[in-house]
Amino acid sequence: MAGLWFTEKQTENFGITMKVKRTLHTEKTDFQYLEMVETEEWGNMLLLDGMVMTTQRDEFVYHEMVAHVPLFTHPNPENVLVVGGGDGGVIREVLKHPNVKKATLVDIDGKVIEYSKKYLPEIASGLEDERVEVKVDDGFMHIAQSENEYDVIMVDSTEPVGPAVNLFTKGFYAGISKALKEDGIFVAQTDNPWFKADLIRKVQKDVKEIFPITRLYLANIPTYPSGLWSFTIGSKKYDPLAVPDEQFLDIETKYYTKEIHKAAFVLPKFVQDLTK
Amino acid sequence: MAGLWFTEKQTENFGITMKVKRTLHTEKTDFQYLEMVETEEWGNMLLLDGMVMTTQRDEFVYHEMVAHVPLFTHPNPENVLVVGGGDGGVIREVLKHPNVKKATLVDIDGKVIEYSKKYLPEIASGLEDERVEVKVDDGFMHIAQSENEYDVIMVDSTEPVGPAVNLFTKGFYAGISKALKEDGIFVAQTDNPWFKADLIRKVQKDVKEIFPITRLYLANIPTYPSGLWSFTIGSKKYDPLAVPDEQFLDIETKYYTKEIHKAAFVLPKFVQDLTK
Incomplete structure (x- = not known):
């Protein structure tokens, strides 16, 4: 059918809308409603429960910023875990780091x-790389069963509704701390400061109670609510704002640079206020 | 009428949509189609030719970032000009600077x-402040008739269609240079890097041919296309990246800080490439 537009209501009263060329696949999985759609503006797009997860045109921002900020903060990230992220975008970026020996996706x-x-x-x-192990499993349970194992954990979840609701709890962050080695780092996507200020405030508070170094950073993602996305880092030892210059390696990116790594932590005043 | 949604097509195939409480005023002026609308998410909103100009909820980002970046870069901005900006938001921010003796809005x-x-x-x-002079006039002509007059000029225009089309030409930037004092600075809003890459590239090229210091900076504005807005600075003497620390004064803001002043110039790789 021609002339179709997909609209995501990002709040009760605001949303984005885009022209759809065709629907590629729709399916009610055991966990969520999955749709693959070809759009005019953004290329192919994955929706879960009606929310934009990723699009071919702007996916690089999210995937680069989830992966490279923690991975360049850790001096030797050999064993890494991605919770969620079934599209594989974070894994693709992880594999650009030569130190990484094993990457597990759950x-x-x-x-x-x-x-x-x-x-x-x-x-x-x-996802087919020999360093990668893909597990179809509950990330919360996988974390709960891991101890002193990972250098870096990246939580690439959906919003805190549906299957990801457990991934925004203090118990989960405590589990992550246990699953990390003694100098480990984790990062989680934590939605946007315009519509989800309370969530960011709560996550900051919870993570601060468990990790000595807690930071918030931002990136611009046009197809995500408000265009401004936040990521929360919890780190046991290494500060993402004190990375030695020689630790940044040249990798091919479209958004991330070592200067962006630092600037992403500089928060607009109203966002800074959420971290206090 | 209940249940109305306003949709702005930001490109041929993508847009934002928002719930409207009521229309406050609509009018075909001599220059453009003006609409004032009360929205649920963003408060009152000004549209010109169907494009979002400003909303009560997110206006602070644009107005603070247009005004404070050039004004803190200049050590003594006494006489400033705002071209466009009839809503008064930039003027409101300009007046927070104690050095400003006169602000003209055209x-x-x-x-x-x-x-x-x-x-x-x-x-x-x-707009009623005694330091402010409001002129209803053609900004292009006002600039053409000014010489060695202003410390800082801020171009707060609509998109380069309709009445603002002249404000994105090299001739206009040459006029601005003439209207500025020998150590003057100007800034212009220059749309977004996702959908208007060619425009940014062209403005950068044109401004570089006239001003020894040319810079691009960014801010997140949720109701503007892609959520990422760009501003181009042309400066005859002072570099916005080399502001002495004591030149930053404490003013009340919701987005701008002296750290944001610097971080806003750190560009994602794909945006950096537009400035080369």
Whole structure:
């Protein structure tokens, strides 16, 4: 059918809308409603429960910023875990780091992985790499069963509704702390400061009670609510704001640079206020 | 009428949509189609030719970032000019600078001023200040008739369609250079890097041919296309990246800080590439 527009209501009263060329796949999985859509403006797009997860055109921002900030903060990230992230975009970025020996992806929904490989092949491109282990499993349980194992954990979850609701709890952050080695770092996507100020404030408070170094950083993602996305870092030892210059390696990126690494932590005043 | 949504197509295939409480005023002025609308998410909103100009909820970002970056870069901005900006938001921020003795606003459309005073009173609040002179006039002509007069010029225009088309030409930037004193600075809003890369590239090239110091900086504005807005600075003497620390004064803001002043010039890689 021609002339179709998809609209995501990002709040009760505001949203984005985009022209759809065609629907590639829709399926009610065991966990969520999955849609793959070809759009005019953003290329192929993955929706979960009606929310934009990733698009071919702007995916690089999110995936680069989730992966490279913690990975360049850690001096030797050998063993890393991605919770969620079944599209494979974070894994693709992780594999750009030569120190990484093993990357484990744990996504609860195998269908996300399956259809990302099919319709978002340049995003999922790293999932077949020999350093990568893909597990279709509950990330919360995987974390609970891990101890002193990972250098870096990246939580690439959906919003705190549906299957990801446990991934925004203090108990989860405590589990992450246990699953990390004694100098480990984690990062989680923590939504946007315009519509979800309370969530960011709560996560900051919870993570601060567990990790000695807690930081918030930002990136611009046009297809996410407000265009401004936040990420929370909890770190046991290494400060993302005190990375030795020689620790930054040259890797190919479209958004991240070592200067962006630092500038992303400089917060607008109203966002800074959420971290106090 | 209940259940109305306003949609702005920011590109042919993408837009934002928001719930409207009621229309406050609509008018075909001599220059453009003016609408004032009360929205659920963003408060009162000014549209010109169907494009979001400003909303009560997120206006502070744009107005603070247009005004404070050049004004803190200049050591003694006494005489400043705002071209466009009839809503008064930039003027309100300009007046926070104690050095400013005179601020002239030149907007081609008196109706924008009139209805901003009525429906956006906290944005237009500075327009009655004794340091402010408001002229309903053609900004291009005003610039062409000025010589060696202003310390700082801020171009707060609409998009380069309709009445603002002349404000994105090299001839205009040459006029600005002439209207500025020998150590003057100007800033212009220059749209967004996701959908208007060619425009940014062209403005950078044109301004570089006239001003020895040319810089691009960014801010997050949720109701503007892509959520990421760019501003181009041309400066004859003072570098916005080399402001002495004591030159930053404490003023009340919600977005701008002296750290944001610096971080705003740190560009994502794909944006940096537009300035080369």
